[in-house]
Structure formats: C-alpha cells, structure tokens
Amino acid sequence: MKWPAMTYHRATSLADVWAAFAAHGPSVTILAGGQTLLATLAFRLSEPGMLLDITRIPELRGITLQGQVLRIGALTRHVELGRDLLVRQHAPLLAQAVPHIAHPAIRNRGTIGGSLAYADPAAELPACAVALDAVVVAASTAGERRIPASAFFTDLLQNALAPGEIIVAVEIPIQPSLAAIDEVARRSGDYAMAGLAAAMRVHDGRVVAPRLVYFGVGRGPVLAGAACRALEGRPLTAESIAAAQAALTTDLDPPQDLHGPSEMKRHLARVLTARVLNAWLRPTEMAA
Amino acid sequence: MNQITPASIGLSREDLPNSYIGRSVPRPNAPKLVQGRATYTDDVVLPRMLHTAFLRSPCAHARIGAIETAAAMAVPGVVRVFTGADIAKVCDPWVATLDHLKGMKSAPQYPLPLHRATWQGEPIVAVLAETRAAAEDGVAALAVTFEPLPAQTDMESALAPGAVVIHPELGDNLVFTRTAETGDVAAAFAAAHKVVEARFVTGRHTGVTLEPRSIIADYNRADGTLTVHHSTQAPHMMQGVFAKQLRMAEGDVRVICKDVGGSFGIKVHVYPDEVAVAAMARIMGRPVKFIADRFEAFASDIHARDHRIHGRLAVDAEGRVLAFDVDDLTGIGPYSVYPRTSAIEGNQVVNLCGGPYDFRNYRCTTTVVLQNKAPTCQYRAVGHPIATAVTEGLMDLAAEALGMDPIEIRRRNLIRDDAYPYTSPAGMRFEGLSHHASLDKLLQMVPVARIRADQAEARSRGVYRGLGIAAFIELTNPSPFMYGIGGARISAQDGCTVRMDPDGSIVASSGVTEQGQGTEAILAQIVAHGVGVAVERVKIITGDTQTTPYGGGTWACRGAGIGGEAALQSAIALKQQLLDVAGAMLQAAPDSLDIVLGRIVDKAGGAERMTLHELGRIVYFRGDTLPRELQRELVQTRHFITKEYPFAFTNGIQASWVEVDPATGMVKLLEHWCVEDCGRIVNPMLVDEQVRGGIVQGIGGALYEHCIYDAQGNLLTTTLADYLVPMSAEMPEMHVGHVETPTRESLLGAKGAGEAGTAGAPGAIMNAINDALRPLGARVHEQPFTPERILRALGTIA
C-alpha cells in the first residue's frame, strides 16, 4: 500500500519540535529511525498529518558518563549501541542485546528512543531498560521529566509520555555485576517468541536485587516479581533457579500468538531462565 | 557433415572447440539484474496510463450488498469505479476443469464476483485513478456492505452433512476424486511382516516472488489491439486467455514480459484481478497498471500444498515393499484455478507416491474439495514434496519397525538402474533413472560413519542430532498429456527461431521464458554451441507473443528440455545453411567445412577460410555476387515436442543433518546434500543453483512457511513478519552432486532441474528431525515442523 498523504518537516533543534507541536498538535508524529513507523504507514495503520523528523537534532545524540549514570541520547542507533566503548564498559547488557535486534540494515537506522517509545512487548531494549532499572528522560516545553523504565511501558504499544513530550535520552545506572540476555526466535533477527533480560548482584554468596524481565510474553516487558523474590537473598543454586522457574506460573500469562499457545511461551521463559541463570552458577560459587 | 551427436555434446572444450553445453558460462543477463537495470513491468510507464487498486473481501464468505461509490468518485485523481457487473459486460467468466480429470467440476468465476465473496482477499471492486495512491484512497472511500455467510474452512468437514456448500449449483464441495489401484493391496497388507502408518500434513504455503504479480493492459481503440505487459511465465497461454475472455481474436492480443522477478509457478495462472485489469483497459481505451503489493500477494496469489494424507506401508521380513496405501485430501479454496486447474496437485500425489521404489500393489486416492480460503494451484514441484514426504516418512517408519538401517531399506527397494523402461504401479512410465547410482554418489558425499559417531557422542551430552534421507522422482518436460488432452490451450511444444545478421551476430527468439533462473543463458549457450559462435555474439529474445515462436513458456521444468532442444535444432539448421552458403562462396563442399567461434574453417586441419562477418557482408550487401539459385535465408526455425513418453522423469536423493533442541523445539539445519539426475547438464552452475534454491524453498515448507487461517477463514499471515520465509542465516551448507542420464527423446538430452531440490528437501528434513527425536520417543509428520509441534510431540506442552 502507498502511504497516506501527509506533510514532512525536519527539525534541527528541540525548539523546532515544540514549535511544530504548538502549531499542529496531535497530528504530529515523531520520526526517528523510521524502522517501525514507516512500515506501519505502508499498512495505513496510522494516518499522521505531519511527520516530524528529529534525526538532525544534536541534543538527542551522544553517549556520556555522568557520575554513576550512563546517559544515552534518544537518537543512538542500535549499531552505535553495539559498538560504543562506554556502553560495553558500563552497560554491556545493551551491547549484548544488539545482535538480537532485527538485521544490520535495520540496526543502522533504528534508534533506542524509537524502540522505547514504540514499546513493542517483544522488543529487546525495553526489557533491558527495565532490567537495568533505567530512567527514561522525557522533555517538553515544561522541561525534563524522569520516568523509571519500570513505569514507562504502560500497556501494549503504550508508553507514559504525555502529549507534547518526547524522549530525549535514557539514563542507565552503571550496570550491576551480572546481566545477560537470551531469547528464542524462529529466525535470526525475528522478534523473540520469548526472551529474558536479567540483571542482579551477588553479595556474600547471595542474590541481591535480581531483575528478571521477560519479553515477547506479555503486553510489555514483564518484570517477574515472584521469580525475583524466589531468588532474592538466596544463593544461586539449582534449587533457587528451579524456584524462580516455578514462580513464573504466577508472573507470566503470555497471550497466545502464531508461534504457539500461552503454555509454550511460559515453558520457553522457564528454559531461558535456566539458561541465563545456570551460566552464573560458577561466579556465584566463586563469590561465596 | 558436422554432426552434433549425443556423444559429442558432452565433450570438453579441449576436445571440441566451441563447446558451451556442459560449461558454467556466466549468465549474460545477470549484471543487468544485480545492477538494477532490468525492466520489470512496474518500470514500464505508458502515456495516459491509469492505476488500479482493489477493494478485497474482508470476509471469507459473504453476500455482496450495496456498493456505494460516490465518495470514492469524489476522491481527487479517481477516474472510475468498476463492480463485477461492470466488468462482466465485456468479459466472460471461466470454469477451470480439465476433460481428462474425470468428473471434475468447478463453478464459473468472474474477474470480480457478481453476488458473493468466497475468500478473504478476493477482489470485489476496482478503483481506477491517476496514481496508485489515489486509487487506494478511492478504495478506502468505498462503502460496500458485506453480509457475512457461514464459511467452510475445514477441508475435513467439506463433504460432511451440514457442510456449507460453497457453490450450491455444484451440489456439494467435491471438485475431483481419483483412485489409482493396482495389484491386490488388501492381500499384501494381510500378508505383510510389518505394517506402518502415519498421518501427514503439509502446510498451506505460497511462492513469495520478489517481484509481485504485475500487469499493464493497454487497449488501443485505433487498431483494436490489446497489448499486455505482464509478469508471467506463459505469455502465449495468457494471450489466448485474454482473447477468449474479452471476446477478441487471439491475433489482436499481444503479451510482452520483459524481466520477471521470480515465479515458482505463482505466475502461470489466471488471476481474476489481472483479467479485470485487461477488461478495464478494454472499456477505458487507456493503459491500466496493477502491481500487487505484498499484502495483496499473500491474500490473492495462489497458495499450495494444503494436504492431509493418511499413509500405510506394508513390508516383508526382508524389508521389501509390498504395498503402499495412501489417502490424500486437499482443500483448494472456492474455485479451481484457470486453466491448469487445482486438481493437478492431488493428482500428482496419486501419480508419485512410492515413485522411486519397485513394488506391485498400490492404492492411492486423492479427494479435492472446496473451502473458503485463497485458491490453491501449481507451485514449484507440484505435489512432489507431498508424495516424497509421505513415501519417505513411511519408508523410515518401516525401517524402524524392522530394525533396519534407513539406507539399507532404500537400497533393497529402489528400482534397479537396469530395469528401464519401467512402468510404476501408478502408471508412470520411466525412460531411464539412476536411483542406485545416485544413492552410491550420495554415500560418497555424506560421511555417514562419521555422522553416526558424532550423533552417538552428542546424544551422550544431551544433544540430539539426526540424519534423514529422501529419494524422489520428478516429472519434467510434459507432453500434451499434462494439459492439452484436457482441453486447455497450453502448448507442450516450443519453438526457436535463430538468425544471423550481417555482422555475424546471432539472434534467437524462443517461446520459453526467463524469470530469473537463467533460461536465456542456457539458450545462448546452446545456440552458440550449435551454430559455432562465441556465446557473447548470441542475443536471446523471449517473452513476446508477437516476436517469438508460439510456445508454452516456462513451467514444469520444460525450459531446457523442450525450449533447449528447439534452440539446438534451429541452431544446427542455421549452421547447415551457413555452410551451404560458405561452400558456394569458397567453392568447397559444405561438409568439408565447419564453423568454429565465428569462423568458417576447413574441417580437416582447421585452417580459417572466412569469417561469418564477411559471409554476412556478402549475403546481405553483395547478394549479386552469389549464384542465383543459392538459398540464402540466414534464419531457421525448429519446434520440438516430446513424443515417446508423456513426461521425462528425473530422479535424485537428498540427505539432511539437523540438530533439534528438545528444550525449545528449535531445529538447526547443519548440512544438506542432494544428488540429482536431470539428464544432460547444460550449465552446471545454474543447475547447482536451481537445486540449492529449490532446497531452500523445500526448507521453507518444512520449517517456516505457512499461510495460517483462523476458523472463520481470516488469513493471519499477511506480512513477511508473520509469513516466515527461509533466510540465509538459517540455511545449511549444501552439497550438490550429479548423475547424468540424458533422455534419448532429444539430441540435447536435457530433462528438468528446477524442482528437484524442493521435491526432496521436506522429506529429508522430516526424517532427520525424527531421527534426532527417536531416543526421546517423539515423532512429527505435520509440516511446518515448528517449535510448537515439536514440543507437543515431546509432550512438553499439551
């Protein structure tokens, strides 16, 4: 299908963005990498009045270390995330996620801001953001607002941005000692049938602040509270891992999709739980 | 004179100068394709051209109520709206049956239906506009009332009492049924040492051509002609179809296909939206373009392979096949597709089950029923992957029941290489196949002992790998027995005209067509070889009904075998003509001369006498210097049709080595092998790539591709995010080997090579997966073999 007729405007500063919002209101749709938006336009799923291209706004770029926080500009492309040295050092989970996202051509254009804003429940970066306890930095004419990632993804393809707000950056607390991502996808580059982004620390041989975040199994990234409680404060062992797996019955109620029923997705989440956590059994024992 | 014989064709360049047949000559048209300089139908822009978009049925089955067009007509750029009734004024409906398929029935199909929509995605109303975007805006502004009717989607209940009869005038949903029975099947089963059985399912899938279906129809009122630019495999067939449906003389219709971006059988059928385009052009007197988008492709390109098969196999204590008993059921959508019909695929299953094996007792039934889903029809390797999966799945079950090695049970049953001519229990006549030579070759390529050791070692670590084998036969080079005898105007004959121009360059025009597979490359090789010129000097014309000899086009692997032989014969005839002229000029006996790389030479000694360039100069510009009575037409045409055998069967065998992750149900393809025998190989590189591409499409059906409908008949897989095509990252290393058994029906000796990969791959992969799962007590026979199905087979999920 052909795109609906619409206007296109390229913003070169945040001031341009606010001016466009003021002039055209809700008919404005932000265009970042376009890797999701342009495809949905070709299905005529949405008919925006104006596409506002934000990719030339310098304030939305760059990755900087600010004290204990890594600030990643909204326009950071997936490919940049994968090779940035600061990211590798302070938030390696994000770098580890990149090869799972789509294909090189899409990673060359897609942005972290676009991925978070779109809030696809099967996307990697929203899950990583929640697992790392990141903060989404939103801006509007009223200034900046910090929204914890765990409160940002409100429902299927829905986020906590208010009208007139855009994402300018995401701030990641420097990563805890252990973090990993794994997923099961039909073909490389496909959205996952089920995935897990996990982060935790181990202190005195016990798990501290575990964050197991599942994707592709709910209406957004799912922080598995019961599974985390099954690990918190306990040594990481075959038993505690089994307890976390069992707890997923409470945490996950995956919608069935073309790949299979709810039960299969929960099963795959359990398999991923074991795969990710088993890999940490040795370091835990060493720490203990 | 200069004999080109079956023996000499195979000679290498060293032994035979000017030899091109059998060499991996680079494709002359490849740079154009990869540099973006091809001309696809959508690249053609005509003056006064309009664009069309279709409103497609949102329902699987519905009565079409009021059609409100006022708002659409008000959209800027919209020129006209056409309903089914508007089109029917100039265009007749068609009924897709073939006389030789006894009892076959189907309903009349209009380009746009008059009263009822019968599948989701069926074109209902067309909007013509100055641009495609405006046409889509117009479609969005249409208000059509659909009154939903109950949909018949499940093929199993299509003939049951209470089924929704899709076309009441037909009485029921049965399109065709046929049973082939030979020997005494019941007695063979009663006497069997072991009987194995299984229920197989092959998933409905489609062809996914890179270039979607595309057409421009241009009716010129000044001379009453219709010119159609069309992305099709069969331009002459379509010429006849457009003429007949639009009540025109065939000679007033011209079909041109420039570059065609993939076909796989998808583009050899009559599509209602394309005929509607021709009808609209006829009414408007303006060119009308329609390019299907991917969304439309999934909903309206033909689907295929929607079969459920119960199979039983009886073997004796030595593992010899006593009998096959197969019951096939297939749902084909609401209409049989014109003009090849949708009964052929089921009929092929009947023809092909058990095909590689020597046995006496056979029963196979196919039952072809209607349903409210997209129509199905012939797609690459029609019926073969189904028959092969059933046959080879049962052979593996029998081997397991007997405790016999799967290779050994095949060796004991494959038709002997010296048994030909041979007639199969299904009645297929084989001129010459090489099952045992192919198996031997496969075993030289596949390191079976190493694989089995690796498999045992991996299992001890909880890693499950499996090796699967599938032997197959493939039907190629069809005679009129395929369609012509059934009354379809589909040519089994093909022709080629070869001419030499003054500068010594050669132009050949052929009735077979190019869709990206390299047809033009092999034609150039054959003509260069036959005439005696460098291949660079040969230009090929295909895909134009007005400038090429009448022919069937490219399907059922007939390009090389039929079109190639016509090219060879016409090239040899031109060479003879050139030598006659050269003999007159040089005052030498024609048979003392030869043509090598564009030069007339003495056959003995090879001394150059003159160039073809010089010969051309004299013939075309100084004809006054030649003897008056000398025949000097430097153009020759020959046609070819097979006469001895209805089909040239080929054979081959594949092996697949996979790893199954029992925790996730994911299958990883580790390695794949194929040995095939397509007779004479004209271009080894092209044949290998056909085999590889075919394997990839077979892998698609086995693991990924599936047109999924819900119970109401809504198609759920309408994008490439949901309909999974095989991608390079998941493809295994593939090894291709050959045995060459040329057909004696032609000088060239070529049979088809395009479908072998697709025919065997799903069966080999299925057997490999089941070999991997065997220690876990699980088995799968339902394609595609998704993680869900494997986890169910393992009992991991209910």
Ligand SMILES: Cc1cc2nc3c(=O)[nH]c(=O)nc-3n(C[C@H](O)[C@H](O)[C@H](O)COP(=O)(O)OP(=O)(O)OC[C@H]3O[C@@H](n4cnc5c(N)ncnc54)[C@H](O)[C@@H]3O)c2cc1C
């Ligand atoms: C074939 C294919 C496969 C893919 N596979 C995956 C995959 O496996 N995993 C995965 O995670 N993703 C996948 N994607 C999506 C890809 O990662 C996208 O790049 C990403 O989801 C969106 O980023 P973008 O910059 O392209 O956003 P755009 O497409 O430009 O925008 C997406 C949405 O976000 C909004 N938006 C963008 N930036 C901002 C901002 N700064 N503030 C507020 N709103 C904003 C837009 O208005 C729009 O609604 C795939 C895409 C394709 C085409």
